[in-house]
Amino acid sequence: MTTVRQRRSETVLALCLIAPALVLLTVFLLYPFFKNFTLFLYHAPPYPGLPSKWAGFSQFFDTISSTSFLEGLTATAIYTVLVVPIGVFLGLVLSVAAHQKLKGMAIYRTIFATTAVSSVAVAAIVFGTFMNPVLGLLPWLGIDTNPTILQNPTWAIFAMAIIGLWQFIGLSFILFSAGLQSLPEEVLEAAKLDGASPAKAFFTVTIPLLSPTIFYVFTVGVIAAMFTFGQMDLLIGPGAASAVHVNTLAYQIYQYVVTQPNPGVAACISIALFILTAIVTLANFRFLERRVNYDV
Amino acid sequence: MASVAFNHVTKKFGDTSVLNGLDLEVADGEFLVLLGPSGCGKTTALRMVAGLESPTTGTVAIGGSVVNDVAPQHRDVAMVFQNYALYPHLSVAKNIEFPLRQRDISADIRAQKVRDVAQMLGLAELLDRKPRQLSGGQRQRVALARAIVREPVCFLMDEPLSNLDATLRARTRSEIVRLQHELATTTIFVTHDQVEAMTMGDRIAVLNAGDLQQVGTPTELFENPANAFVAGFIGNPGMSLLSANASQGQLAIGGTQTPFSASGLNGAVTIGVRIDGVELSSSGIAAICDGVEVLGAEVHVLAHLGDDQIIVRQGASAPRPKIGEQIFIQLTTEPLYFDAVTGLRVSQ
Amino acid sequence: MTSDLAVREVASPKNSRARRSKFVSYLVLTLGAIVVLFPLYMAIVSSLLTPVQIGQQPPLFYPPSPQWRNYGDAFIGGHLSTYLWNSVLQTVEIVVGSVLTSLLAAFSFATFEFPLKKVLWALMLATLLIPFEVTIVTNYQTISSTHLLGSMWALTVPFMGSAIGIFLLRQAFLAIPGEIREATILDGCGPMRYFWRVAIPLVRPQLAAFTVIAVLGAWNQYLWPLLLTSNDEAHRTLQIGLKTLNSGTFEGYGVVLAGAMIASVPMLILMVVFNRQLVRSLTGGAIK
Numbered sequence: 001m002t003t004v005r006q007r008r009s010e011t012v013l014a015l016c017l018i019a020p021a022l023v024l025l026t027v028f029l030l031y032p033f034f035k036n037f038t039l040f041l042y043h044a045p046p047y048p049g050l051p052s053k054w055a056g057f058s059q060f061f062d063t064i065s066s067t068s069f070l071e072g073l074t075a076t077a078i079y080t081v082l083v084v085p086i087g088v089f090l091g092l093v094l095s096v097a098a099h100q101k102l103k104g105m106a107i108y109r110t111i112f113a114t115t116a117v118s119s120v121a122v123a124a125i126v127f128g129t130f131m132n133p134v135l136g137l138l139p140w141l142g143i144d145t146n147p148t149i150l151q152n153p154t155w156a157i158f159a160m161a162i163i164g165l166w167q168f169i170g171l172s173f174i175l176f177s178a179g180l181q182s183l184p185e186e187v188l189e190a191a192k193l194d195g196a197s198p199a200k201a202f203f204t205v206t207i208p209l210l211s212p213t214i215f216y217v218f219t220v221g222v223i224a225a226m227f228t229f230g231q232m233d234l235l236i237g238p239g240a241a242s243a244v245h246v247n248t249l250a251y252q253i254y255q256y257v258v259t260q261p262n263p264g265v266a267a268c269i270s271i272a273l274f275i276l277t278a279i280v281t282l283a284n285f286r287f288l289e290r291r292v293n294y295d296v
Numbered sequence: 297m298a299s300v301a302f303n304h305v306t307k308k309f310g311d312t313s314v315l316n317g318l319d320l321e322v323a324d325g326e327f328l329v330l331l332g333p334s335g336c337g338k339t340t341a342l343r344m345v346a347g348l349e350s351p352t353t354g355t356v357a358i359g360g361s362v363v364n365d366v367a368p369q370h371r372d373v374a375m376v377f378q379n380y381a382l383y384p385h386l387s388v389a390k391n392i393e394f395p396l397r398q399r400d401i402s403a404d405i406r407a408q409k410v411r412d413v414a415q416m417l418g419l420a421e422l423l424d425r426k427p428r429q430l431s432g433g434q435r436q437r438v439a440l441a442r443a444i445v446r447e448p449v450c451f452l453m454d455e456p457l458s459n460l461d462a463t464l465r466a467r468t469r470s471e472i473v474r475l476q477h478e479l480a481t482t483t484i485f486v487t488h489d490q491v492e493a494m495t496m497g498d499r500i501a502v503l504n505a506g507d508l509q510q511v512g513t514p515t516e517l518f519e520n521p522a523n524a525f526v527a528g529f530i531g532n533p534g535m536s537l538l539s540a541n542a543s544q545g546q547l548a549i550g551g552t553q554t555p556f557s558a559s560g561l562n563g564a565v566t567i568g569v570r571i572d573g574v575e576l577s578s579s580g581i582a583a584i585c586d587g588v589e590v591l592g593a594e595v596h597v598l599a600h601l602g603d604d605q606i607i608v609r610q611g612a613s614a615p616r617p618k619i620g621e622q623i624f625i626q627l628t629t630e631p632l633y634f635d636a637v638t639g640l641r642v643s644q
Numbered sequence: 645m646t647s648d649l650a651v652r653e654v655a656s657p658k659n660s661r662a663r664r665s666k667f668v669s670y671l672v673l674t675l676g677a678i679v680v681l682f683p684l685y686m687a688i689v690s691s692l693l694t695p696v697q698i699g700q701q702p703p704l705f706y707p708p709s710p711q712w713r714n715y716g717d718a719f720i721g722g723h724l725s726t727y728l729w730n731s732v733l734q735t736v737e738i739v740v741g742s743v744l745t746s747l748l749a750a751f752s753f754a755t756f757e758f759p760l761k762k763v764l765w766a767l768m769l770a771t772l773l774i775p776f777e778v779t780i781v782t783n784y785q786t787i788s789s790t791h792l793l794g795s796m797w798a799l800t801v802p803f804m805g806s807a808i809g810i811f812l813l814r815q816a817f818l819a820i821p822g823e824i825r826e827a828t829i830l831d832g833c834g835p836m837r838y839f840w841r842v843a844i845p846l847v848r849p850q851l852a853a854f855t856v857i858a859v860l861g862a863w864n865q866y867l868w869p870l871l872l873t874s875n876d877e878a879h880r881t882l883q884i885g886l887k888t889l890n891s892g893t894f895e896g897y898g899v900v901l902a903g904a905m906i907a908s909v910p911m912l913i914l915m916v917v918f919n920r921q922l923v924r925s926l927t928g929g930a931i932k
Binding site: 093234263277 | 665666668669670672673676677680681683684686687690698699701702703744745746748749751752753755756758759761764767768770771773774775776777778779780781782783784785786801802803804805806807810835836860863864866867870871874882883884886887890891897900901903904907908911912914915916919922923926927
Binding site: 346377394 | 821823824826827828829830831832833834837845846848
């Protein structure tokens with residue numbers, strides 16, 4: 001089994017099997033990711049084809065201190081704050097309510113999961129249509145639509161967040177349901193036998209046991225929220241996004257690639273956004289290690 | 297059919313030495329049991345024959361030719377694993393057929409062979425089942441069938457009975473022996489259970505801590521253990537080993553004289569006594585009773601004297617000592633003598 | 645419980661408490677379901693209304709005369725038939741590609757010992773941390789510089805490697821007992837035969853789970869197809885087609901919503917049929 005020749009042929013086979021995935025991941029993830037760190041050192045040429053001009057770190061600092069970046073950062077942050085905590089909370093409440101052996105639970109589960117499989121384009125169209133003043137729904141509900149929500153600098157971000165929230169509830173629900181299923185049944189039973197009321201048992205037993213899931217859902221939600229731009233693109237567009245304060249950082253990357261190409265700036269924003277998500281992920285890991293430690 | 301030979305085989309995993317120069321020959325058609333406590337190297341030795349491990353030094357030969365550099369699939373040996381390693385997604389028939397499909401054998405012949413082997417092992421009714429629909433004993437027989445159907449030159453069995461319950465294990469022991477005699481295929485059977493070894497093997501090779509202790513027929517091992525380890529390991533129960541002292545033609549245990557002379561010996565010595573070589577008495581060697589095992593027709597009294605443990609047989613009706621009570625023991629047969637330091641048998 | 649009396653005293657409020665908590669559960673779930681489904685319901689209703697009916701005040705909550713022609717208009721006039729086909733093609737290519745490369749790599753990592761294994765594995769895991777969004781600058785340049793641009797391959801090749809897939813499937817391959825692999829070796833079965841005949845059948849549940857999530861991810865892709873097909877109608881996918889349908893001065897909202905429904909139906913079916921696999925893959929295989 002382990003003669004030299006066999007071992008060598010096995011190594012060759014092993015590497016051949018890995019090669020396709022490795023090449024693809026390297027070319028389309030690793031290489032472009034690291035390429036950002038050279039791109040961000042150069043100013044894009046005024047016309048394509050001219051040589052790029054060395055900018056050093058100044059371009060990065062100029063970019064992240066620019067008004068548009070800070071606006072994007074604010075929009076991204078507000079959006080995240082609007083979507084994630086509420087989505088985590090609603091997902092938790094619904095999954096707890098559904099985590100009982102009652103009739104019809106399968107139907108409810110399916111209903112909540114539908115939002116997780118809906119694309120951002122579908123969600124944006126469905127909600128966007130009803131936010132349109134031409135349609136009768138919002139006036140009928142007594143909501144003033146002048147200017148329309150999507151053109152309103154105050155309310156546009158809320159409209160975007162509702163769409164994101166609707167999509168996120170499904171995922172949050174699925175993850176919490178799975179988390180609840182993996183809880184040790186005996187511990188919950190013990191709490192009941194000890195005479196704890198359902199509410200008390202929920203806050204003193206279920207929530208602490210579920211804390212790893214809560215943080216996981218939270219992280220997943222934050223990272224997804226930080227890269228949101230689909231509904232902005234579909235309903236508002238690159239031209240108006242900034243005016244109504246929904247020009248998120250991810251959307252800005254897209255704009256610097258397509259509508260006003262500037263690879264240097266796009267790379268700067270990409271790096272900044274990556275650092276932000278890395279911080280969130282790491283903070284979450286640290287928090288998990290420190291706070292959520294129990295042996296079951 | 298073929299013989300199997302280990303020629304000064306050693307095996308190291310990193311710094312840990314698992315086998316220290318194993319020399320062992322298994323004759324063509326023989327049923328050899330590799331016996332020893334867990335971690336003694338017996339499974340490693342078996343896997344070397346299969347080609348799943350390679351020796352660090354030394355050679356393994358099958359049918360007279362060295363196979364160190366022969367890939368497992370070309371050694372023509374079949375293995376029965378401890379957990380059977382049945383393919384869970386295949387039916388019993390497909391499991392048995394699997395090794396045949398890897399060769400150039402026509403479908404008709406394959407089907408015929410599967411039918412024959414299934415018949416031989418009483419699996420004919422189960423051919424369409426999946427492994428998870430079988431009992432432990434049935435799975436075990438499928439594993440055997442899969443090994444037999446290949447008609448290999450050698451069977452390797454790695455504790456194949458350890459997952460069965462006691463009754464089934466006893467029944468399967470004799471069944472495997474019967475099959476092996478019928479097929480006359482060289483078989484190496486690994487176990488830590490000396491009862492299995494004694495009842496199944498033509499010969500037994502006892503291993504301990506990587507060293508071969510003794511090879512012989514069950515009777516040889518039982519009557520003539522080569523060292524204290526084999527003496528204590530073989531038999532049910534094994535020999536009780538006591539430290540004793542020989543001086544001027546007198547053997548003394550714990551200061552108490554015995555009627556045996558231990559001729560030719562002088563100084564500290566380890567003696568081995570079988571359960572039927574000692575009895576309780578009103579005077580003699582003092583020991584403290586640790587417990588009593590009632591086995592029905594007879595009773596075993598467990599006791600210790602100093603650091604040594606001893607087991608004494610008693611009739612079912614005799615008065616039983618209590619735990620912690622002092623009892624007296626007498627030797628009724630001359631014990632075996634072992635070197636107090638090396639444990640080797642000392643011939644008188 | 646100290647006495648029988650105590651038991652009885654506890655038992656009866658517990659019963660009514662259980663009934664009450666059951667009622668609260670149903671209430672919460674039903675309210676949640678209504679809120680979640682209402683937009684979808686209204687979208688379905690409105691997709692069957694005429695432009696005049698959609699603007700009606702108060703709004704219609706059912707279609708008085710279902711306008712099925714909205715769906716026809718979306719398909720033909722809105723070119724959704726082309727986009728639908730493109731989406732199917734895109735999804736099939738991505739799923740087949742990523743499942744295949746992930747299976748091979750995962751099997752290799754789980755089965756063989758080879759030099760640099762740890763380094764390569766770390767490299768694979770590292771890609772899990774890189775969001776695709778931060779790579780588009782260079783990827784756009786890469787794809788533009790190849791002859792892939794202007795074909796479906798431009799949409800699919802970048803997603804044919806999947807670290808998640810490799811990770812999930814490697815776990816699955818590792819869970820196969822070593823004895824099974826050894827048995828196949830002794831039975832004369834080479835590594836690739838073992839792969840096809842034994843290992844793949846044994847990881848089928850995890851393979852199904854990964855396939856489902858790969859289908860979902862591919863079908864719902866927005867950013868990359870947007871980059872490549874905003875101006876390339878021939879290769880435009882359904883999701884981007886919805887955008888152009890929405891921004892076009894076209895036949896009205898009924899048709900746009902009909903398009904959105906067409907785009908979501910395949911995934912809804914997928915979810916209902918493969919709910920278990922979907923949950924398993926979303927939770928990283930932790931829940932069976």
